[in-house]
Amino acid sequence: MDLHHTPTPAGQEYLPEKRALLLDYTLQLADTSLILGHRLSEWCGHGPILEQDLAMANIALDLIGETRSLYQYAAELEGQSRTEDDLAYLREAVHYKNPLLVEQPNGDFAHTILRQFLFDGYHFLLLQQLQNSPDQRLAAIAAKSFKEASYHLKWSSEWVIRLGDGTEESKARLLKAMDHLWMFSGELFLMTETEQQLAQAGIIPDSASLLPQWEAHVAKVFAEATLEVPQNVFMQKGGKIGRHSEHLGYILTELQYLQRAYPGLEW
Amino acid sequence: MSQQKDWPLWEVFIRSKQGLDHKHVGSLHAADAEMAIQNARDVYTRRMEGVSIWVVESKHIHASNPDEAAAFFDPANDKVYRHPTFYEVPAEIKNM
Numbered sequence A: 001m002d003l004h005h006t007p008t009p010a011g012q013e014y015l016p017e018k019r020a021l022l023l024d025y026t027l028q029l030a031d032t033s034l035i036l037g038h039r040l041s042e043w044c045g046h047g048p049i050l051e052q053d054l055a056m057a058n059i060a061l062d063l064i065g066e067t068r069s070l071y072q073y074a075a076e077l078e079g080q081s082r083t084e085d086d087l088a089y090l091r092e093a094v095h096y097k098n099p100l101l102v103e104q105p106n107g108d109f110a111h112t113i114l115r116q117f118l119f120d121g122y123h124f125l126l127l128q129q130l131q132n133s134p135d136q137r138l139a140a141i142a143a144k145s146f147k148e149a150s151y152h153l154k155w156s157s158e159w160v161i162r163l164g165d166g167t168e169e170s171k172a173r174l175l176k177a178m179d180h181l182w183m184f185s186g187e188l189f190l191m192t193e194t195e196q197q198l199a200q201a202g203i204i205p206d207s208a209s210l211l212p213q214w215e216a217h218v219a220k221v222f223a224e225a226t227l228e229v230p231q232n233v234f235m236q237k238g239g240k241i242g243r244h245s246e247h248l249g250y251i252l253t254e255l256q257y258l259q260r261a262y263p264g265l266e267w
Numbered sequence B: 001m002s003q004q005k006d007w008p009l010w011e012v013f014i015r016s017k018q019g020l021d022h023k024h025v026g027s028l029h030a031a032d033a034e035m036a037i038q039n040a041r042d043v044y045t046r047r048m049e050g051v052s053i054w055v056v057e058s059k060h061i062h063a064s065n066p067d068e069a070a071a072f073f074d075p076a077n078d079k080v081y082r083h084p085t086f087y088e089v090p091a092e093i094k095n096m
Helices: A016-041 A050-078 A082-090 A109-130 A136-164 A168-184 A191-200 A207-223 A247-261 B035-043 B066-076
Strands: B010-014 B022-029 B050-057
Touching: A016 A050, A016 A082, A016 A109, A016 A247, A016 B010, A050 A082, A050 A109, A050 A136, A050 A191, A082 A247, A109 A136, A109 A168, A109 A207, A109 B022, A136 A168, A136 A207, A136 B035, B010 B035, B022 B035, B035 B050
Parallel strands: none
Antiparallel strands: B010 B022, B010 B050
16 A cells, blocks of 8 residues: 555545446445345354354354445445445345345255355355456455455355265255255346446456356256256346345344434444 | 264364464364364364364374373483483573
C-alpha cells in the first residue's frame, strides 16, 4: 500500500451506473456467505462429533469473516450512511440476493454436507477467478477467502465420499439430500443481469463459464463416493433476484431479532 | 455418537514453527489418517498454533510400564557424573 496517498473512497473510479452494479453484486456475495454461515452456525453444539462440530463452526466463521469484508465494501460503494450492520440486520428478505441453495435448512449431517459441497465447488472456482478482478477490493477479499474456500471444498468433498461410500444408512441419507438439494445447484451458475454486465466489463468472472469445471469436480467426487450425478433435474431459481423460499424469512427473523427489538444495540 | 466409539483414537503432534520439534498436544477420534489430520487442523490449530501436523494411531504408541518406573528411572538418580558439569569451561568460551 502506498502510504503517501490518502485512499480515495471506494468505487470512486466507477461511473454511478457501474458502481450501482458493483454494489448489487457485492451484496449478492455478502448475502450468500452470511446466510450459509448462519445456517452452519446453527450446528454449533449439535455436531455429530466434537471435531466436526468445531469444523462447521470454523467454516461458519470463515464465511462470516468474508461477509463482513463484503458488507463493508458494499457500504462504502453505496456511500450513504448505512453500515455493514445495517446491511446485514436491517434489510427485508426480498432485498436479499443469495441463491436458494444456501438458505435450505440443515436437515441431517448428510444434508448439510451435500449443501456445503455443492456450494464449495462453486465458491472455490468463483474466488479463484475473482482474485484477478481489476476491482482491487473484490480481488483482495477473494484472495483471502480463496484459501479458506480451498479447505472447505477439501473438507466437504472428503465427507461426500465417506457418506456415499460409507454405510447403507449414510448413503441413503445422502441420496435423500440429493433429492432435495440438487435442484438448487443450477442457480449458482445462472447469471443475473448485474452479473452479465459486470462480466462483460471484465470486472467479475463469467460464472456460467465455471460450470464445466464444477461439473468435472462433482463427477470425480461422486464417482469415488459411488453416487450418480443426477440428470435432467428441473433447476429452481429466484433467490439471486429476491424471490426466496419461505426459509429465508425464518432465518432473518432469528438473525435480525436483536437489532429489530433493540435498534443500535452493541455489546 | 454411536459411531464414534468405533473410530480409533489418534495422538496429535503439532510443530508450532519451522525448526522446532513436533510436540504432543492431545488426541482425537477419527476414521482414518486423512480425517485425523483434518480434525486435528480444526481442533488444535484454530489459533495459529501450528505449521505442521503429525497424527499417529494411539495403538501404535508403546509406552513404558508405570509399574517398572522404579527399575527404569531411579538408577539414574545417583549418577550425577553423567551431567557434563565436572570439567571447567575455558573462560574464552562465552556461550555454553
